[in-house]
Amino acid sequence: MIRLRSCILTHVLYSAPASPISSLRRLLSTTEPAPPVPANPGFAVEDYLVATCGLTRPQALKASLKLSGLKSPSKPDSVLALLAGLGLSSADVAALVAADPRLLCAKVDTLTSNVKGLAGMGMSRSQIAQLVMLGCIIFRCKPVVSRLHYYLPLFGSPENLLRVLKQNSYLLSSNIDKVVEPNLAFLRECGLGACDIAKLCTSLPRLLSTKPEKVRAMAACTESLGVRRGSGMFRKAMQAVAFRSEEKIAAEVAYLKKTFRWSDAEVGIAVCRSPMVLSRSEDTLLRTSEFLISEVGLEPAYIAPRSVMLCLSLEGRLRPRYYVMKFLKENGLLNLGWSYFSIVKATEKVFVEKFICPHKEAAPYLAEDYDAACRGEVPTNFRFA
Known part of the structure; x- marks a missing residue:
């Protein structure tokens, strides 16, 4: 039946x-x-x-x-x-x-x-x-449809909305007038536009259903790191400090300072330029520090304003591209206008077009060696004396 x-x-x-x-x-x-x-x-x-x-x-x-x-x-x-x-x-x-x-x-x-x-x-x-x-x-x-009508413009599509609800279904029962709307209004006061708010709330759906006073405390913590409201990094900084205690964040800043041999000013610059370094594990930061300072030979003062490097994969990006750069330099194939930082921050497509494809004749094995390096191997051609 x-x-x-x-x-x-x-x-x-x-x-x-x-x-x-x-x-x-x-x-x-x-x-x-x-x-x-x-x-x-x-x-x-x-x-x-x-x-x-x-x-x-x-x-x-x-x-x-x-x-x-x-x-x-x-x-x-x-x-x-x-x-x-x-x-x-x-x-x-x-x-x-x-x-x-x-x-x-x-x-x-x-x-x-x-x-x-x-x-x-x-x-x-x-x-x-x-x-x-x-x-x-x-x-x-009965209110479920009206609630979803409220959230749909924020996230842009039913697919995006469902993705957010899978992470935080409490949005369906959160008080919109007393919690959600005040949080959105405050984020707008912080200088975030609709697109940035959508990105922030998609990565942290709990933010919308959190008590407004806690969201304000997160923003205050963000500003205490030197990231001011309205700046391009405020959203990422909010994402980095959200739902973490001030003690935990202070400990992470201290670890960065010690590991990269930074002064107070330099660690402040590093966090402002790339707030997501606060979310990297201590082991990852230590290995990245040893590689950039000891192997690549970069100065701590050089790394601080380029701290976005610390959020890139050591094994999948920083190390393999360094090998390619060193190989090209030792064989007189590298244009002197390219620095290590400019090489690692390039997209994969640009990197291959600029540093792999032009050398197919002079170094026909370069693409294969680069792929092997990205897998964690060190080809013979990348073993330097």
Whole structure:
């Protein structure tokens, strides 16, 4: 019976040419109201959860405690049919019911209305199904569509919005007026434009649902590092310090200063130029320091304003490109206008075009050796005396 209802609902929701919702509305409006279903004296909730919803016996026992008022399979059958119509698998449905047993008692009209609203926002059936899996409790409530309408312009597309909600589904239940909107307003006050705010909140979705006073504290911490509001690095600096204690950040700054032999002024310059160095592990920073200072021969004062190098992969970029640069220099193939920093900051495409391709005849093995170096090997041609 449930399978039949599922097939009917799927056909109604997604058949062409009529829109899914208009077809569903016609079906609901032309169907005569069913008479009240009397309580089924033989209906056992626990058995229903096991046999129909796919729960294990212990899960069913726990879930049944929240469904003491359920006396008939009529409403849960309708809910299950709607979920199946969205393409949810039996395992998905079992997980949903185990997490939120009261979903089986939700008003089908509300669920159908939410499906209509989400489809009207441009969400596909599979995207709606993903959303249900992320927040089934809010999905059975009326405000879900209006909440998503609020977030959609911020993140730009249903795909981006779903990506953010997968990281922080609490956005669906956060207080927009008292928490989310004040946080967004404050970020705008900090000089961040819509694009920067979207990038920041995509990488840190928790930021939107955090208490406004904590977000302000993060901004104050960012400014204490010398990164002023409105600067191009403020967003990245906020991302680097977010949800980290002042003590932890101070310890990381001290480690940078010690490892790269920087003065207070130099470590300040380094953090301002590339705030994400604060998120690098101590081991990575130590190995990078030893390579740049001891092997490449760069001075600490030279590295500080070029600290973006510290966020590049040592094995996949800094070391292999140094080998190529040294090889070309020793063989008289390197234009003197290129510094090591300009070489490592170039995109991979530009690097290959400028430093690999022009030397196919003079060094036909260079591309192969460079690829090997990127894999962590050191080809014979890159072993320098």
